[in-house]
Amino acid sequence: MKPSIPKGTRDFLPSEVRRRDYIFSVIKKHFRRFGYQPIETPVMENLATLTGKYGEEGDKLLFKVLNNGNFLGKADADALAAKDSDKVLASISKRGLRYDLTVPFARYVVMHQNDLAFPFKRYAIMPVWRADRPQKGRYQEFYQCDADVVGSDSLFYEAELTQLLDGVFHELGLKAVIRLNNRKILAGLAEIAGMADNMMDMTIAIDKLDKIGWDKVAEDLTSRGANAGALQVIKQFLDAKSLDSVAPLLADSEIGKEGIAELQEVFDLIKQSSPLPRGEGFGEGVYNRLEFDVTLARGLNYYTGAIWEVAVDTDAPGQENIKMGSIAGGGRYADLTSIFGMKDMPGVGVSFGAERIYDVLEELDAFPADASEDLQYLIVCLDKETLNHGFGLVSRLRARGVHADLYPKAGKLQKMLKYADQRNAPKVVIIGSREAESGEYSVKTMGTGEQETLREEKL
Amino acid sequence: MKPSIPKGTRDFLPSEVRRRDYIFSVIKKHFRRFGYQPIETPVMENLATLTGKYGEEGDKLLFKVLNNGNFLGKADADALAAKDSDKVLASISKRGLRYDLTVPFARYVVMHQNDLAFPFKRYAIMPVWRADRPQKGRYQEFYQCDADVVGSDSLFYEAELTQLLDGVFHELGLKAVIRLNNRKILAGLAEIAGMADNMMDMTIAIDKLDKIGWDKVAEDLTSRGANAGALQVIKQFLDAKSLDSVAPLLADSEIGKEGIAELQEVFDLIKQSSPLPRGEGFGEGVYNRLEFDVTLARGLNYYTGAIWEVAVDTDAPGQENIKMGSIAGGGRYADLTSIFGMKDMPGVGVSFGAERIYDVLEELDAFPADASEDLQYLIVCLDKETLNHGFGLVSRLRARGVHADLYPKAGKLQKMLKYADQRNAPKVVIIGSREAESGEYSVKTMGTGEQETLREEKL
Structure with missing residues (x-):
């Protein structure tokens, strides 16, 4: 389907x-x-509240919600036989959308x-x-x-x-x-x-x-x-x-x-x-x-x-x-x-x-530049061994109120940068074994491609 | 009604x-x-999306929205005559609430x-x-x-x-x-x-x-x-x-x-x-x-x-x-x-x-004290002649980002303070003819009843 x-x-x-x-x-x-x-x-409002308040045309444009259970139970048999929708309505629906x-x-x-x-x-x-x-x-x-x-x-x-x-x-x-x-x-x-x-x-x-x-x-x-x-x-x-x-x-x-x-x-x-x-x-x-x-x-x-x-x-x-x-x-x-x-x-x-x-x-094109971006940093790891280090870093950043995310697998840098781009992340923190050891992270600015080296406190 | x-x-x-x-x-x-x-x-989702996803009991609990217009038009006449709600449903409703x-x-x-x-x-x-x-x-x-x-x-x-x-x-x-x-x-x-x-x-x-x-x-x-x-x-x-x-x-x-x-x-x-x-x-x-x-x-x-x-x-x-x-x-x-x-x-x-x-x-009782209050100042005027002064003050406060409101008529102080209380206003600025002239406003703190005299810049 x-x-x-x-x-x-x-x-x-x-x-x-x-x-x-x-x-x-x-x-x-x-x-x-x-x-x-x-x-x-x-x-949902009662139809009694809505009906007749918006003119005849408005009544037709109301979305009506069907009563639950056996809704036909109380419907008028003659009106059903005549397929008279207007007449049947009151007996099968008592609520509508505002x-x-x-x-x-x-x-x-x-x-x-x-x-x-x-x-x-x-x-x-x-x-x-x-x-x-x-x-x-x-x-x-x-x-x-x-x-x-x-x-x-x-x-x-x-x-x-x-x-x-x-x-x-x-x-x-x-x-x-x-x-x-x-x-x-x-x-x-x-x-x-x-x-x-x-x-x-x-x-x-x-x-x-x-x-x-x-x-x-x-x-x-x-x-x-x-x-x-x-x-x-x-x-x-x-x-x-x-x-x-x-x-x-x-x-x-x-x-x-x-x-x-x-x-x-x-x-x-x-x-x-x-x-x-x-x-x-x-x-x-x-x-x-x-x-x-x-x-x-x-x-x-x-x-x-x-x-x-x-x-x-x-x-x-x-x-x-x-x-x-x-x-x-x-x-x-x-x-x-x-x-x-x-x-x-x-x-x-x-x-x-x-x-x-x-x-x-x-x-x-008058939306502020940051109106559609939310993430501040995406953290990516170049090898499996540094992933846990990355998780520690992302945990601490979040605890400081920074909006941060970790790419959950070690992978090719190109692929991870593409993900950063799709996520609208303005900056990417790149962790390899050297960075994990030294605590000096490579930080790439997505817009310009510029790269700098920063310690955790500076993020 | x-x-x-x-x-x-x-x-x-x-x-x-x-x-x-x-x-x-x-x-x-x-x-x-x-x-x-x-x-x-x-x-509203299509019923085809919702039906069958929550078990039989869930299907019964779905709110169904009636098709618009002559909804009985395509309904099966025999099912209508038998008041078979389940059978009629598919022909009169194709949307439901999530x-x-x-x-x-x-x-x-x-x-x-x-x-x-x-x-x-x-x-x-x-x-x-x-x-x-x-x-x-x-x-x-x-x-x-x-x-x-x-x-x-x-x-x-x-x-x-x-x-x-x-x-x-x-x-x-x-x-x-x-x-x-x-x-x-x-x-x-x-x-x-x-x-x-x-x-x-x-x-x-x-x-x-x-x-x-x-x-x-x-x-x-x-x-x-x-x-x-x-x-x-x-x-x-x-x-x-x-x-x-x-x-x-x-x-x-x-x-x-x-x-x-x-x-x-x-x-x-x-x-x-x-x-x-x-x-x-x-x-x-x-x-x-x-x-x-x-x-x-x-x-x-x-x-x-x-x-x-x-x-x-x-x-x-x-x-x-x-x-x-x-x-x-x-x-x-x-x-x-x-x-x-x-x-x-x-x-x-x-x-x-x-x-x-x-x-x-x-x-x-663990909601922060200010979770239900929004207004910072209510301005009340003791006589008609100072109302326009009050309107000027409230306009300037709002332009500075202050959440402020003006009681729109000159009235009895007691009545206006009651309104301030109902509005959860923490402070009330009281303007009489003297205050309007001097620009030194009486500011009442609702919680304590304390009153001080402040110029506009201090609000």
Whole structure:
């Protein structure tokens, strides 16, 4: 039998795991620094928790786990005879794999509300599962990296999450554009354009401006019910670009003004509290390009205030050719938990697309040189008699915390050096009978081929 | 709707995640130090990979994932009508959740053999799933922590894995007994006792010596076909205890002598290469108690050479009352991958019972004091006007790598200190209008209640 893995899933080689871990560890470091705390939830959730939370399409993409034992025992005989999968499902499966980290988080907050201190700030870096058709860059099993704070509507969190996004990409050595908008501004626009009842339609059309240009957007808007007046208002709005020039256009909309004020406060907070060294960044208080983007809508209906979307900055030198959509995003929501019966739990959060960030760093060759290497020394012995000496040396090195390994047989140097290369060992300690006697070891640097003689203490 | 999670699964609070992470990180640190490399495999495997690998009982305990879409479409109508779950299964489910880390590892080695350098040393710290009946300390979703090396039969690996087990428990501050035996010794005993054909029966009986005493073991052995001569040989053997006194009893068994020689070499290697400071440990070259245990058999048929089992040392001061079975174990196997068509792949590995180690450390109150705390400073503001000042301070602290958080509203000090306590913050920075002006902050140490005045640079 030739083994395989399910389509849409992946194995990772050690060098890949290490580079993935590098990304996760940078994200985790900033999450922790900003006071977000780790929680863990099970991979399997009750289907009652998951079903109906992601729309009809989402329900179809949930992986369902079969009940154990004689699972057909309680199934409806008529539904079985009719091969009615939907109807049979409820009687043969009561668990599913988590689809995202948000719904399990909501469930968690409700179940553990008495053990949590609010505002509650949590992060989670865990895999999720979706039965999407697998394609390049899209998997059925992939990681999400989320940080959220719930139980407060303070704008300090919008400011700090912007700083957090900024800090992560700065540390990863990736120049990013952090785009920020506020749903209330879009609601204001819909109001003054007379499209308050189909705001969703409006934002979907506007969202495509970058890709298809104004003429097509206008066509689309018209087909969605915008009249000539609405088109004019919207065009003016999209041309405005900066917060200052948008503000007067929203003077007649209460919600629109609120959105402007909130966003202005967030930008001010970031600028005033900037921890950047002088001369760094774009003058907005962050390392990366931070922009107000009135076209930014993000699909999720769910958001009610700030929304972020982060992309690779293709204006930055060396990054011109990167074709990649959003690499992080997030937003504020008025209500996390009422689906589980707990009211008044507003929150705000961001999420990193670690899999896409991996692809970008790979394409830019921007992983640190040591991100895929772990071993410090490989010890090789030229003859059998020195192997035990080699084992003593490797034991003592490890006890000192050095990452070291011993090639377990005496062999041809060439073969052992090849193994060192495959193991990504930067240095090789070569032991022959003379070295074993004198304690003066030949140490070869794999990258340069340089060789020096060192005593154990110097390793 | 009142939310819940599937029985046998768990949510973890931040303090629990941190303490679990502490254990994982100690184990991982030693895995890396000893040259083991991380790999990752999918949570979902093809059922064809998993089925038949864990015996009939294991097959029943596999969690199976329903095919997506109209899963009943291809199901056999007669089997459905008869509600024959076993027969229907193959047509409605082709994936399952991994049951352990060994079978996926074997599959991985076969699939990626051309990308791996042998001896290949890998570790994995990942959850597995078993549909066991949940009970205290037994979960349906739990972590395994495995390190294995495949592609070599060198005894250096037996020696280093013993050092690795020793190093992990030493660093965790847990005194352990590491018991070591060799299947070949048991095979030799079976040979000389005339029980070569029912060696498994013999080892199962012997394995219980500790719990039920010799008389009951003898009864059991008799019922399994041992005659009086066999009983005498076995009794003599069990009384021998040390390797030296067992050796002469096995003089007539080739395989038995091989087992003795192997074990002797492993003990010698460990002792000779001991990196321990003088006076530490029990004189065997390791920190913990290292013992030859001829009764140690371990259930798995699978092992062919060395076998380990590690338990809490209840002779150690303070650990007398710990009732816990094996907290780590492992062994050598002649063949990992032939189930997937790849021959000659011997290996040896160990596995840590992280969930049990957690319970033991909890019971001994042996987690480091800072294992569940992460935040260094919580900043609280006494009035609204100083909040922005507080935000500036927290931004600058974080930029310096300090783990800091800001309570987002001005409030009563008592309430904010309670929040600091719930967040496990060791220090609280208190800002009133005077502090904001002078830059001299009141810093309260939560543990002692002490208060001092510090400038930002001193935080």
